[in-house]
Amino acid sequence: MRRIIALGLFAMATTALATAPQLSSISPPGAQRGTEVEIRFNGERLDDTKEVIFYGSGIEVLELQTNKARLKIAPDCRLGEHHVRLRAASGISDLRLFYVGPFASTNETEPNNELAKAQPIPLNVTVQGRSGGEDIDYYQISAKKGQPIALEVEAIRLGRALFDPFISIQTKDGKVLGSSDDTALLVQDAALSIVAPEDGDYIVQVRDSTYTGPGDTAYRLHVGNFPRPVAVYPAGGRAGQKLKVQFIGDAAGEFAQEVKLPGQPEEKFGLFAERSGQIAPSPNWIRVSAFDNAMEKEPNDEKDKATEANGDLPVALNGIIEKSGDEDWFRFKGKKDQALEVNVYGRRLRSPIDSVLVIADEKGNTVGQNDDTAGPDSSLKFTPSKDGYYFVKVGDHLKKGGPDYVYRVEVVLPTPSLAVSIPQVARYDSQNRQWIAVPRGNRFGTLIRASRNNFSGGLEFSLKGLPEDIKMHAEAMSSRVDSMPLVFEAAADAPLSGKLLELTAASADSSKPASGSFRHQMEFINGPNNTFYYQTRADKLYVAVVEAAPFKIEIDEPKVPLVQGGSMNLKVKAIRDSGFDEPINLKMIWNPPGVSSSSDITIAKGANDAVCTLNAAGNAELRKWKIAVIGWATVNGGSVYVSTPLNSLEIAEPYVSGKIETVSISPGQSAKLVCKLDQKKSFEGKATVKLMGLPDKITAPDVQITKDDKEASFTVNVDPKCNNGSHKNLFCYIEVVEHEQPIPHNIASGGVLRVVPPKKPAEEKKVASAQGGK
């Protein structure tokens, strides 16, 4: 369930104050659950914010004012990362991250950048501080001998800037008891746990690990007696089962916990460790699967001692590479010709393991092996060639090991699955137009992509809960493609509002069921070589009606087809509100297979149309597709997007084809060049044929043909100054006209024209060669 509190509905702005709200950050970046807190929105064009949208449950917006809001966080609100957006009257902001923690928050107070000026803080607190560059923040805590102390910092996970934290804890006289920079569990973020060796004060340090990067970047430091295990074993269980897990890696020792797993499988489920009434601020990760676990029984470091997974497949094999050089063996019964997928889940669940997977048959022959197909995790497909035992060997690529080298190998039968996404529209920007903002009385379009796994076939899309005053226009997706345009249309009187919706796609063939829903993969904080430091995922699509745009666009529907190898000038018209004359940028939302379109098309300032040229490949599939064009213009400093309706585009066979016969001409001369025609479909009247691909200094006047002509004959004139050479890229451009619309054809490609030296009289040649011989 989600809570959306819409405010300011009375204040209907007569003119838009701003468009394209830009939310850059929220301060503070998180809060304690069970409390009320005021947050501020930092960004631009946020004045007409109408709504704060939290994905997921547990956060209620009590009050929204300009650039700030008051939240009520439920006592049982899920801990950790939450997603939030703003909806303004004119648009939708990017998604930002907000953290809910178990501890009361306190703010860092400068100056605390010297050991002597360490800021005293209580235990079980979350410090909201700022650091980066060379700033070092010191805090002082008090603990009793034997008391567990854990530290965890959220910095990279806030998705803001490259503040790569380093934390340490030391006694007041400088003895370092623990430090952490990068961790397998939290990647660049840091965590550590110790047991206080004495009663007394301890100093905690937070800084950037390299003293570089932008200064003044927010972090949340949790300090307390909470458990901070680095691993959990087993790393998964069957959906709905009560699973007893062992938390590993906390300085105070391992401990067990029983958890009730969710009723449905989940790829990555966060388990929060609890001990003595304290809970870890962030989870350890496990898988919730549809099948049972098999647990390794040590010793299983040789094939002959392999742990047997009883029962049928699928099964999950669970183990730990406990020491360097260790290898774990399992065996299961495979059936002849039953295709299998074997997946190691290690790093994907934040285990330090860099797995290597080997599958062997009963004789010990390797039948499959993999190292890094799934990131550092291993993944492979194989089909047993006969009934019998098959062996799974798991090890670490660097032959390392440790108590936290937990892994889970799922041996499954491939099942059809599907994922839906909106492909990125801007480079290195995973947030741009990952929403649907439909201007009142107008349209918005997006490309949608479906990634099919283990099946093929047509797909149908649905968006449950879409308000009646918004329509989604979409064809069923052909099995031939994996993307297509979706166009949304809002009624002129649709209320300004928004909704988080589940966009699903399902197999059109009910005998082969498969379905999947929308996922938005987000990347935060750019790294070198177009990499990112933090990634997360949202699985709902936000759809909203926003204020009317001052323009609409439409395609002048073509009455003729686009022929294979030919082109089409698609006219796009703008219907402008009076007074709005800004240039409008256009782009085809989607090019059907074998079709390309010009980019960078603009309806010039004050103009009302522009042409988008489409080109079809010679082998483009003959069929009708739906296309749409998206257009955007700057309105009040931000971009407003609208779309044309879906229009049909037919790809047809050419009316005529041809072949150019090679000729040789000398400079200063002219000659006939013939293109033999093969008329395939009759057309009306005359068509003009142009000889294309001629270099400078060679001309050939256009000729005209009718449907009955067998050839087009050009008179080619070669300038006396033309150099000798061979011109191999000649072709003919023909404009056949039907329904008063031209159908451009490019035919007879690859024609050759040779410019050769003039022939000399025979006698001269003899003399020349005789002289040459001397």
Next chain:
Amino acid sequence: MIRNLVILLLSVTGVAGADLADLKVYPPEVNLTTKNDRQSVVIQAIYGDGVTRDVTTEAAVTVADKVVAKIDKHTVYPTADGKTAVQVKFAGRSVSVPVAVSNVKMERPVSFKLDVIPTFSKAGCNSGSCHGSARGKDGFRLSLFGFDPDGDYHRLTRENIGRRVNLALPEESLILDKGLGIVQHTGGERFKPGSELYKTILAWLEAGAPNDGTNVPKVVAVELMPREAVLAGTGTVQRLTVRAKYSDGTDRDVTSLAVFMSNNDVAAKVSDTGVVTAAQRGEAFVMARFDAFTVGAQVIVIPKDASYQFPADVAANNYVDELVHTKLKKLRITPSGICDDATFIRRAYLDLTGTLPTPDEVRKFVDDPSTPKRNHLVENLLQRKEFTDLWVMKWAELLQIRSRNDEFSYKAALQYYNWLQDKLGSNVPINTVVQELVTASGSTLKNPAASYYQIQRDTLKTAENTAQVFMGMRIQCAQCHNHPFDRWTMNDYYSFAAFFPQVGRKGGEDPRESIIYDRGDGEVKHLVSGKNMKPKFLGGDEPEIKKDESRREVLAKWLASPENPFFARNLANIVWAHFMGKGIIEPVDDVRVSNPPSNPELIDNLAAKFTEYGYDFRRLVRDICASRTYQLSTRPNADNEQDDRNFAKASIRRVRAEVLLDCINQVTEGQDKFQGLPRGARAVEIADGNTSTYFLTTFGRARRDTVCSCEVKTEPNLSQALHLLNGGTVNDKCQDGGVVKRLLKAGKKPDEVITDLYMRCLSRKPTSDEMTNLQKFLVDVKDPESVLNDLFWSLLNSKEFIFNH
């Protein structure tokens, strides 16, 4: 009679005072196989004062059994199979050299590889400036110094068929005509008609220019004899003899085929026939090159002055001095005196910590009556963090710790530097550090030593760098041809590189991270033969490596161990060079046959000690700093003025860039700000080679682009002088630091301030002349601060400040 002659000669050459100590005959045994074999003999007399003399022509030489062999012009020829001896008598001593003759009836057939190729080398045909250049010369290419004999055979006999060799009329072969210079030849005349070289080539042509079979023996060693000569007086000569040993157990006198070179013609020249002639006082290393081998002999030239006495009061503090003095005695050089305490404390502070002593520290040390206070000071400085910092910086240069845009992140560079700091700070033995580097696997962020393979990702370059950094060897040349001035062949190069092709690299989860691992496959191919090369230690054995074994592990065990003869020597030399301003082998990373150590016994001993100390280089530093040699004055005497190789006086060294900037900051109480370091951090602490300032760049800070020791530049240049005079650094720091102002405010009189400034900058008080002159500037000056600031500026611009002396 002979005795009388010798006495006469001795008096002539002026070494009459010394007794004959030893008589050496080279080679120590003569083996003659086949009819056309021969062996030249060299006889060397060694006198009690170390002087040697070539007495080959003076000694009485006879063959015991004249049936077996005969001797003619100090060359032994076979006459019948059997054994005998050559008897040498000289000045009452006699030496017997065994002679073995076999297969005397057989004539050795001419061999392309064993005979023809060496003639090309001797005649210079296949040198780099002639047909041995990569593109050949005038359309004809030979492999450089004959590293690819099969290719040479092909080009001679198959390329331009019928042109280069004429088997019908061998004497008219172009190759002979060109060599004789009787047809147009850019190289002119290379040999004379009837010469041995000419005859060899002609014999081969007359035999039909055959290629060798597959079983031709290979040269396995080349000996140059004698290995040492101390020649007294200009014009004195010493003959050399060169013998090659072959894989079939035979040997050959190749004196006439070897190419001779001297590295110092000013001291001694060597002729084409291998006769060394003494010139000026000094030392030369004379080399002979044959096949892929270059071997050398040390020749010392001293004046004809028999009266030299090494001063008795020059005592040796330890083995370092003993070995240095032994060499100096040979050269008849007296070392300088010992420097004073003030000079010593400044020198020791700069060398050991890269800082200057404070005025108080200087005073305390100079006034300290205890002994041995210098050793105590060194001990004290060795424990300082600054000592570690200095060596971390030097290692960071060798390991090229330097961020490179997206390829090597600043974080990885910093972690690598911190790792090094941790290792050196906790005194982990260097062999362990090196082994950790060479075997490092895993993430560059979690195991920073793995960055060794991330900074350099090319297999061949990794091998080259490993050889250069840890063994001081530049093997680069041998990538394309056998090393012309060293022992390294292409086989050596590619076999050594074969330790590295299995290093795997993959990206980590962190965009700044790389993961290094052993791939378990991958080979290095020889450039000429295209064959996969088996890993072989450079100058060592071919180890047995199991299939799953990491080649790097095998290499590391050998590389940083006593089995590797170059490791300890190289590191000992690097340490020595740091303290003495010059390596025993100089440059330190150019160890090669043709660049021999100036004092081989010294470097061997330092290496042995370093090994004995468990590669704890602090202990080696103690030995060096405790030596009298380290404590010498820079002031030369008449003997050692010209010498700069034998550590007879302390060298005057420009303080390197980072240390100089730190010292300026120290004395002016100023601060600098470097990326990733808090304000006030010292320049030697800069982790990333990419971080620099104008000052540091101008004064020659290493960019860490390469592993070469030549990156650190301490040569003075105009921009340095101008920057000190006019640039911001010195002037601004004098003013901004406010030292003069504070001293005056504390109630110090101008004279006291002058003394303080001298003590800060130069670790000494001003002389009375200096004080008198300076006081003149202060007469009737109301505000002495600006005058004293000017003085401060002048001191920082003085040579005495920017040099370690």
